Amino acid sequence: DAGITQSPRHKVTETGTPVTLRCHQTENHRYMYWYRQDPGHGLRLIHYSYGVKDTDKGEVSDGYSVSRSKTEDFLLTLESATSSQTSVYFCAISEGGSGTDTQYFGPGTRLTVL
């Protein structure tokens, strides 16, 4: 158990509304990641963080922003949700300090944008 929680676990929202998903970890891992899972695509990286206030974009970052003001929390924000952002969102942490180690995933957040 990597001590990762995600909140909320399920959310239904309307197009155009802002949404923030939270990832919380209890073991002070430096690296954290946000992925989205869609049928036929596996998981794709949205954003990642390599330390407090240090973040960078992944391959599908358009329409998303992130923040990491403390080690244990990594927030993913959809500024104005669209139906194409309906997905399951997974947070992950990387053990070790270099980002090259195994990633462990949180339980996921199922987001539906109507």
Place this chain on the structure above:
Amino acid sequence: AQKVTQAQTEISVVEKEDVTLDCVYETRDTTYYLFWYKQPPSGELVFLIRRNSFDEQNEISGRYSWNFQKSTSSFNFTITASQVVDSAVYFCALRGYGSSNTGKLIFGQGTTLQVKP
């Protein structure tokens, strides 16, 4: 560019049959890591194995075994004597290693395995 291909979208077997899940990858990195994850119907992602590019030894863990072949860029996963509890989506993933590497995982599309009693 890095890519992972899991050509088998869905596989259905009867309990106790052996089944192999295929994974083919592409990378220009000389050092890289390969992973398998399991996603049961409950939805969480469970880490199964990690293999680095310098270690081509096959690995066995109980009923699970992995065959890594650099010559064919494949990292296949075999379940021996499958059980209903093996029913899940299985993902193969790749991570490169280098100055441009972010630690991000490149996932295949996943293979859904159904084991029937």
